[in-house]
Amino acid sequence: MxxxxxxxxxxxxxxxxxxxxxxxxxxxxxxxxxxxxxxxxxxxxxxxxxxxxxxxxxxxxxxxxxxxxxxxxxxxxxxxxxxxxxxxxxxxxxxxxxxxxxxxxxxxxxxxxxxxxxxxxxxxxxxxxxxxxxxxxxxxxxxxxxxxxxxxxxxxxxxxxxxxxxxxxxxxxxxxxxxxxxxxxxxxxxxxxxxxKFSRRVVFSDDEVTVLDSMIDGPSRSFVFNDRLQLTQSEVALSRMPDIHDDTEPDFDRTTLALEVHRVLCTPLAWLPERDRKSKPMRLSILGAGACTLPLFLLEHFSPHELERLDAVEPSNRVNAIAKRFFGVTSALKRDQRLVMHEKTGENYLAEQKEGAVFDLLVLDVETGESCAGVRAPPSAMLEAGFLSAAKRVLVPSGILAVNVITESDAALAQVEAKLGRVFSRGLRLSLSANTTFFLFNEECDNDTLLEVDQHSRKVRACSFQTQHAQTPALLERCQLTAWVSNSLTRKSNA
Structure with missing residues (x-):
């Protein structure tokens, strides 16, 4: 129904x-x-x-x-x-x-x-x-x-x-x-x-979605699905609050991020191998790109010599239409050829990647509005071994899969960890009040040695992009970053 x-x-x-x-x-x-x-x-x-x-x-x-x-x-x-x-x-x-x-x-x-x-x-x-x-x-x-x-x-x-x-x-x-x-x-x-000082204006609304301009902690534009208002799908800062009678495209501030989860998903960029002039530029892919606020933020801060291409994968035609009409994506596509949009599911997108070891960072930030066994995100199909193996295949050695997880209980979170551990050996985990983000490292062999949290925290604090733009060091001070290792791997090593 x-x-x-x-x-x-x-x-x-x-x-x-x-x-x-x-x-x-x-x-x-x-x-x-x-x-x-x-x-x-x-x-x-x-x-x-x-x-x-x-x-x-x-x-x-x-x-x-x-x-x-x-x-x-x-x-x-x-x-x-x-x-x-x-x-x-x-x-x-x-x-x-x-x-x-x-x-x-x-x-x-x-x-x-x-x-x-x-x-x-x-x-x-x-x-x-x-x-x-x-x-x-x-x-x-x-x-x-x-x-x-x-x-x-x-x-x-x-x-x-x-x-x-x-x-x-x-x-x-x-x-x-x-x-x-x-x-x-x-x-x-x-x-x-x-x-x-404090206002919201409905820019667009139908029976399914609502686009809002807000003046709360500074001007911003966001959109939500009407059946799950508590989950902001995308939000971008504005240079100023648009006039209520002005129908022109507002001035988007791509230099900052409005959503905390997007800041979190920037963190693993500090843990990728250091690059020099001879290194190939990064390639990133974001599954669940929404209105492309995170992709356009990254393209704003990384030059073509640093970031060669960013794939934004979003299966919803409605979401992509909202992104182009209300979030400046149409003009962004014309302005920056590095942004490539894919209107397809994450499963189909990975299946079509003929070449392995392509992406330095793969982000999984998908929420469909349904809960399965207490897990709201990602969808159950994206926690299956086949999908996770496909994600691992397209990562370069030492590449990272970042997974945004929303669960309704600790037991559900444990089930997610068990599924991730069937394919990935170890990584890091950042616990926030409403969600948990896993950073899974692509390694050639199983390794049950815990990653050093202090060392990885120092890398974040030493990175100018993280401190000045993504502002992730403040998150690490407030939230708990811990080492994560596959329980399946631990049981094997103890056998």
Whole structure:
């Protein structure tokens, strides 16, 4: 049965038509998820300490941890957040589906889902609804079955003014702190500033996909599939936010990357053998190229003497049409002959590669919207030994296969590792909050010796491309890079 999805709507500049419907079901889902960060201030620390019959010092030691973040000006600040459970799957105070400190819960919890980052656009509100069953999403014309009219946008703005704090965007947090000291009539001014600094505009939308221009952490353009709004398929920075009435192609900023996963996938370039003037230029291939944001970033930074050709493989005609129409790919194809697009599946693409040992780096970044045995990416067919062997065949000696993996459980991740280990001997693994990336090294013989993580980390930090453009050293500081070795190979060596 075909899934029915709703189009993402464009909210008007006044938001007068917006009605936000929410009724807490006490499901506890807002308290779950890896990487949760609930900040607590001095007052909240004392309230929580009283609720748990502890001194404030004992509560801080037992139930909080310190994190360091950069504010909007780039200054580093330390904040206290509530601890997660040891498996990082939920708040430490979630007991079943109930909060064990409900009456003393922090303001960040009390004001969910009326958070600024959920109110920027219809897209953000729908995205919040993906994880919150209490949020009701209806089309602009309504479904004729609503029991109440919901909260107006101005009602929510007033609520944020009254009690909001500890939100995602640093500038918004500062605006909210300022608002707590002024009269309610200033809410109108805050609302105007909110729209000016934080906005999304629907550039294109149909029943399947939506293209958005956003002003959040700087201007950018992205596209999502409407049935999985939580997964941004492609995003590119813009030099400036396009005028709402300007239909010309915007100025794309190809010098930087908007998505963290794309930065991660640049990391193995630091581990390829060093090149000199006599070396052949690199050849790269990206399976799951989307709107070609990663390919065009790489072509921007590597000259033809360094990068000879980049194959962008994307089987979806719809995605390729979006890339050409809204992401500047048509002009890029005319401008740079090194970019070669292939509208075919990764399996067919590899099968058609008659020549082996061609690519220095092969990237597998494919997500189809389906989950198989807890694995959302890559598709199960791309984890079969035949496909992985074909990928290994087209890599040069010491070439690298980079695989972006999204799983729903540790058990599913272990199954992915087992399948990768049937073909590749060893590599490195970078664990992020939402996904895990494997960097698998093409070696001529089986080797169960662990790669030296410190040595490979130093290579990343010593590479100007990584530090200045891909900005991967910061990722290695925040995320865990570990050595990986095939379990199948380990069992053989111990037999």
């Amino acid at each position: 075909k899934r029915v999805t709703r189009r993402v709507q464009s909210w008007s500049s006044s938001r007068e038509e917006v009605r936000l419907r929410f009724r807490c079901t006490e499901c506890g889902k807002c308290c779950t998820g890896r990487g949760g960060r609930v900040r607590v201030n001095d007052r909240e620390l004392q309230d929580l300490a009283d609720a748990t019959n502890l001194s404030r010092a004992e509560f801080e030691r037992s139930y909080t941890r310190a994190i360091v973040e950069e504010d909007a000006a780039g200054a580093k600040k330390t904040h206290l957040v509530l601890k997660q459970t040891p498996d990082d799957r939920q708040c430490i105070f979630l007991n079943g589906s109930k909060c064990s400190v409900y009456k003393a819960r922090p303001t960040q919890c009390r004001t969910f889902p009326w958070w600024p980052q959920h109110l920027v656009s219809d897209y953000d509100w729908r995205l919040a609804a993906k994880d919150c069953e209490g949020i009701r999403v209806v089309d602009a014309q309504g479904d004729g079955q609503e029991e109440d009219s919901g909260s107006s946008f101005d009602d929510v703005m007033s609520e944020i003014h009254r009690s909001g704090e500890n939100f995602t965007y640093e500038e918004l947090k500062q605006m909210l702190r300022d608002l707590r000291e002024v009269e309610p009539e200033v809410v109108a001014q805050y609302k105007a500033e909110f729209f000016d």
